[in-house]
Amino acid sequence: xxxxxxxxxxxxxxxxxxxxxxxxxxxxxxxxxxxxxxxxxxxxxxxxxxxxxxxxxxxxxxxxxxxxxxxxxxxxxxxxxxxxxxxxxxxxxxxxxxxxxxxxxxxxx
Numbered sequence: 177x178x179x180x181x182x183x184x185x186x187x188x189x190x191x192x193x194x195x196x197x198x199x200x201x202x203x204x205x206x207x208x209x210x211x212x213x214x215x216x217x218x219x220x221x222x223x224x225x226x227x228x229x230x231x232x233x234x235x236x237x238x239x240x241x242x243x244x245x246x247x248x249x250x251x252x253x254x255x256x257x258x259x260x261x262x263x264x265x266x267x268x269x270x271x272x273x274x275x276x277x278x279x280x281x282x283x284x285x
Contacts, residue, residue, distance in 0.1 A: 177256055184245050212236045239246050241279040 187192055213236035216229040226233065248255045269282035278285075 181245055181249065185249060188246065188282040197250055199247065202243055202250055206240065206247060209236060209239040209243055213240060228239075258284055260264055 188197065191220075213233065216233050216236065217225040220228065244254065247253075270285070274285040275282070
């Protein structure tokens with residue numbers, strides 16, 4: 177993960193784009209890229225979307241990850257650490273014995 181983050185930061189820095197990468201604009205860009213990802217599924221079944229758009233889906237998903245990494249870097253947030261903490265919270269909110277096989281939200285378990 178560290179090498180990937182370094183590669184993304186280097187790409188940005190070589191182009192002098194950090195000046196445009198404040199937290200607000202990175203969050204907006206992240207949301208826009210997530211919307212572009214969703215467009216690949218609009219008006220199709222999941223299977224149809226994947227069959228017809230898998231390369232576009234990969235590109236948009238990569239953009240979402242890249243902007244997530246840039247935002248975490250801007251805010252000095254360790255992505256690995258926060259994902260692990262969130263998984264700990266999810267394990268408490270969704271214990272296996274209550275959540276296995278159901279799509280209910282934790283407030284409904």
